[in-house]
Amino acid sequence: MSAAATAGTYSPASAAGEKRRERKEELRRHLAEDADWPRADGRSFHDCRPAFMQTGPTTAASGSAYAEFGKTKVIVSVFGPRESKKAMLYSDTGRLNCNVSYTTFATPIRGQGTDNKEYSAMLHKALEGAVMLHTFPKTTVDVFALVLESGGSDLPIIISCASLALADAGIMMYDLVTSVSVSCFGKNIIIDPTSDEEAWQDGSLMVAYMPARKEITQLTLTGEWSDGKITNAVELCMDACSKLCDILRERLKDASSLAE
Amino acid sequence: MAATAMDHDGGEVVTPGELLGNSSLLAGLGAYADGRCVRASITGHRRLVPPPPGSTDQRSTVEVVGHKAHGAVPQPGSVVIARVTKVMARMASADIMCVDSKAVKEKFTGMIRQQDVRATEIDKVDMFQSYRPGDIVRALVLSLGDARAYYLSTAQNELGVVSAQSITGGTLVPISWTEMQCELTGQIEQRKVAKVE
Numbered sequence: 123m124s125a126a127a128t129a130g131t132y133s134p135a136s137a138a139g140e141k142r143r144e145r146k147e148e149l150r151r152h153l154a155e156d157a158d159w160p161r162a163d164g165r166s167f168h169d170c171r172p173a174f175m176q177t178g179p180t181t182a183a184s185g186s187a188y189a190e191f192g193k194t195k196v197i198v199s200v201f202g203p204r205e206s207k208k209a210m211l212y213s214d215t216g217r218l219n220c221n222v223s224y225t226t227f228a229t230p231i232r233g234q235g236t237d238n239k240e241y242s243a244m245l246h247k248a249l250e251g252a253v254m255l256h257t258f259p260k261t262t263v264d265v266f267a268l269v270l271e272s273g274g275s276d277l278p279i280i281i282s283c284a285s286l287a288l289a290d291a292g293i294m295m296y297d298l299v300t301s302v303s304v305s306c307f308g309k310n311i312i313i314d315p316t317s318d319e320e321a322w323q324d325g326s327l328m329v330a331y332m333p334a335r336k337e338i339t340q341l342t343l344t345g346e347w348s349d350g351k352i353t354n355a356v357e358l359c360m361d362a363c364s365k366l367c368d369i370l371r372e373r374l375k376d377a378s379s380l381a382e
Numbered sequence: 383m384a385a386t387a388m389d390h391d392g393g394e395v396v397t398p399g400e401l402l403g404n405s406s407l408l409a410g411l412g413a414y415a416d417g418r419c420v421r422a423s424i425t426g427h428r429r430l431v432p433p434p435p436g437s438t439d440q441r442s443t444v445e446v447v448g449h450k451a452h453g454a455v456p457q458p459g460s461v462v463i464a465r466v467t468k469v470m471a472r473m474a475s476a477d478i479m480c481v482d483s484k485a486v487k488e489k490f491t492g493m494i495r496q497q498d499v500r501a502t503e504i505d506k507v508d509m510f511q512s513y514r515p516g517d518i519v520r521a522l523v524l525s526l527g528d529a530r531a532y533y534l535s536t537a538q539n540e541l542g543v544v545s546a547q548s549i550t551g552g553t554l555v556p557i558s559w560t561e562m563q564c565e566l567t568g569q570i571e572q573r574k575v576a577k578v579e
Contacts, residue, residue: 294398295399297399378425
């Protein structure tokens with residue numbers, strides 16, 4: 123069951139090679155200065171990209187969701203609870219299987235459309251703290267995430283979209299999980315980085331957060347950070363996660379009202 | 383006894399994690415207790431169920447009625463409709479197709495053991511005279527079973543074969559709780575027949 127789309131998402135004009143090179147040089151020049159400068163797409167440091175989310179794009183799945191954040195496009199399907207494979211041992215609690223894959227056309231350089239095992243493990247870790255596994259013993263819930271276009275900050279969007287899909291499927295959860303990442307440039311912290319920004323970052327931090335319960339299900343840190351900056355970055359992420367969760371709840375309520 | 387819901391029209395829509403009330407309420411379906419709060423665990427409408435008359439606990443129960451609950455899953459105590467897939471000397475394998483009155487999206491494997499076929503003369507049960515592959519049976523889920531199958535039981539009058547075909551392909555009509563007769567040829571075959579309601 124699909125919900126009506128409200129706000130449209132912005133799509134930046136496709137940049138030519140020349141424009142892209144200019145933008146990268148401008149970004150490199152801005153990195154040297156420690157000031158609040160507008161980013162390549164016009165955002166300030168603490169602005170997220172426009173978000174579009176929708177439930178129910180995959181009719182065959184128990185639940186599904188589609189998300190766009192700027193250029194990043196993700197679709198997640200949830201199947202189950204269904205019978206576990208015979209090879210698996212008996213389990214008093216349910217199982218959660220996650221699989222993240224990229225399409226061949228997701229990246230600027232055409233790839234092979236590989237499954238991303240690292241992202242699958244991280245998605246599983248982010249979600250298993252929120253799903254009530256004891257409510258479906260002996261069965262399995264499968265989450266399939268497909269990245270249609272990779273535009274930066276892919277994994278946080280996959281986690282938020284998967285949480286929306288699980289709620290759409292009627293899987294019992296303690297709370298919705300939303301996720302946001304930040305990048306570190308010198309003394310500055312920018313939120314929801316794009317691919318270009320991720321390529322030049324000094325470090326990155328990703329938080330998967332359950333806003334209603336105020337609990338973090340996953341924290342991933344790379345690069346160089348000072349202690350004080352980590353605290354600021356985590357608080358910035360949690361605040362952004364809470365705002366994103368409000369969007370998810372609105373989307374679910376719209377879908378729920380339309381179903382009546 | 384079932385209590386009627388206060389709000390027949392359905393309350394506000396809540397999503398997982400949202401606060402439903404404090405410890406003055408009991409957590410019902412679709413809700414869970416979190417310390418002193420009660421929170422929703424699925425998306426749906428919030429309902430308040432008054433306490434049953436005469437109960438010691440006078441707290442109301444808050445529950446969430448899901449707009450789109452996930453597919454049916456067999457639970458111990460559920461009555462299921464299954465199709466027999468394999469009959470062996472001591473057990474029969476069956477694919478669960480319906481749980482209570484809801485169809486499952488993907489099949490679950492069930493197993494009817496020899497001792498669960500009927501309530502009388504358990505030692506003398508012959509599996510091949512109780513079920514045939516392809517029969518549709520109504521059964522009760524005894525337990526989650528093992529890694530391979532749920533344990534099913536037909537040891538009640540209302541449980542057993544509800545639809546079957548004969549060897550020649552005709553529909554079998556129940557004539558007693560142990561026999562069915564072919565419509566076309568009149569041939570009588572042995573089955574553990576469910577009592578028709």
